[in-house]
Every structure is written in structure tokens, then in C-alpha cells.
Amino acid sequence: MSGNELSSAEYVSFIETVEVYRARLYNISWFMRDLNEHIARQANKEDNCSGRFWEGRFKSQALLDESALLSCMAYVDLNPIRAKISKAPETAEFTSIKKRIEAVKNKGKQASILMPFIGGQRQSRRKGIAFNLNDYFELVDMTGRCIRNDKAAYIENTQNPILERLGLHSNQWLSLSINFEKHFCYAAGSELVMNKFKSHTNHKRLRGMGQARTLLGHS
Numbered sequence: 001m002s003g004n005e006l007s008s009a010e011y012v013s014f015i016e017t018v019e020v021y022r023a024r025l026y027n028i029s030w031f032m033r034d035l036n037e038h039i040a041r042q043a044n045k046e047d048n049c050s051g052r053f054w055e056g057r058f059k060s061q062a063l064l065d066e067s068a069l070l071s072c073m074a075y076v077d078l079n080p081i082r083a084k085i086s087k088a089p090e091t092a093e094f095t096s097i098k099k100r101i102e103a104v105k106n107k108g109k110q111a112s113i114l115m116p117f118i119g120g121q122r123q124s125r126r127k128g129i130a131f132n133l134n135d136y137f138e139l140v141d142m143t144g145r146c147i148r149n150d151k152a153a154y155i156e157n158t159q160n161p162i163l164e165r166l167g168l169h170s171n172q173w174l175s176l177s178i179n180f181e182k183h184f185c186y187a188a189g190s191e192l193v194m195n196k197f198k199s200h201t202n203h204k205r206l207r208g209m210g211q212a213r214t215l216l217g218h219s
Helices: 008-026 028-047 066-077 096-107 133-148 161-166 170-183 191-200 209-216
Strands: none
Touching: 008 028, 066 096, 066 133, 066 161, 066 170, 096 133, 133 161, 133 170, 170 209, 191 209
């Protein structure tokens, strides 16, 4: 800190420390463990109790295509509705869809802290989700109504434009948006991209291949 040169021993120690922290920054398991421990200790202190705070270990899944991305987004956005904590997406606390809705209502534009929806086609100079935001709002709203009303495998009215583009039927979509974590383990996507991922990561077997074929197709 004073600007003095490091000795040989100090330099070696410094390099070793850099490598340790570089490895940690690349390691999501280390980050989540550290984050979860802090939250658990704080929660137990506030509740004046001890023991496990989190239900289980975090899950990390690679989202390999647009179908997997949208399904996972909806799955997370609908968590409060499935848990019966909230009755509608716009009142679901701590979700991205609530932030998106509030931004549109209050500012007339998309939330700056979230990846934007950029419309029906990818544009070379814009980075974002290649669907219309209003279509996503409508899809999540319809799915939430199905969950609340226990209407198995059925979405009312006309097929949502996002589902049309993804080539998914309503029963496939509901299965994905309700049980996404149960269907996939390390990665999620169509059978084709799942096979590419398996080859790239040298997995001999990849859990979820059957669901990928049934729910997300081959392309």
C-alpha cells in the first residue's frame, strides 16, 4: 500500500492470494455458500433461533435456448403465485416481472436494471430478449390464472405469440413453467442443444434429455 516493492516471499504470497480469489470469483458454489451463510446467520439472529435456514443447496442450470430461457423466467416470476403468496404478477414481490410492470406503468419504458425485451427479431446492435414485452406479460398472466384456478394443461383464449414462435403447446408450456426445476438438472433446452452441451461438457449422461425431447422438441 505504501508503494514499496514487494520482497520475493511477499510477491509469491501475493500471487497465491490472487489465484485463490480469482478461483473463488469463477466459482458460483463458493459465492452462494458465502452469501447463504451470511443471510442464514442474520435471519437466525433476528428470529432468535438456530439451525438450517435454507431448504436445500442452490441449483445452477445452463439455459441453452430461447425456450429454456423464457420457461425459466416464467417459472421464477410465478413462484409467489404457486406458493399462494401473491394473486397476480404485478403484486408478486421480489420478482423481475413486477419490476418490469412498474417501470412501464411509472416511466413508460422498460426497467433499466433488467435485460430488455427487444421485439420479435434480434437486432445486431441491441442486446436483449428477442420477444415483445407485452406478449411476455400476457403469457405470464394467463399462466398465473391457470395455476390459481388449478386448470391443468389449459390456457384460455388464443395461443400466445411467444408460444407460437417457440412452437410449444399450452400443456408443454404449463409443465415447463410449473415444474421447470424438476425437469432439468445441469442444463435446459431442446434435445439438439442438450446433446451439444453433453458433448461439450464431456457428460456421459445428462438428466432431463427425455423432458427436453417431450417438452422442447428437437430443434
